[in-house]
Amino acid sequence: MYEGVVQDLIDELGRLPGVGPKSAQRIAFHLLAAEPADVRRLVQALTEVKEKVRFCATCGNVSQDELCRICRDPRRDLAVLCVVEEPKDVVAIEKTREFRGRYHVLGGAISPIDGVGPDDLRTRELMTRLADGVVTEVIIATDPNLEGEATATYLARLLRPMGLRITRIASGLPVGGDLEYADEITLGRAFEGRRLLDV
8 A cells, every 4th residue: 555646546547447456556656657748648648538539429439520430431331230339349340341331339238247238228329220221231249258149139139120131240259258359360250251140
């Protein structure tokens, strides 16, 4: 335990995902030893991201404008919609250069243990987007873990009456893994081998 502001900094860093007490302590002491200009740049970057970045009004991806660059791109295929959990998943899929449609970011996955149900996700916004009949295929690209599979099953059952082609990315990804950690080749093959969901 350290005194005052040092311990406050360690505590705040420890609240970040994936940062345990030891890592928080190492980062705090790195910041203490860093040049003041380096720390100011970090503070400025954190402040600017909170002030300038918002979520796309259409898909829910991160953006500095009302619409993200993907939703503004007229070359994207309007008939194919890829549903993902988080904005970081959009980046992972875009790296493959296999997908030319548009996205819908749910903002998480169904997880009863964490108190996250379907109403906590952007499912209503998804249904609104699909109502005009432009989209003919929905690719469900949730993480291949328990929460992602539960979310995929829920969405497939919800969308089935709409007569859409509903596919799920293939299982080229490891079960229990996250899309953001998959390499481009594995993720690209998973897209190529997507399959219809039978619920």
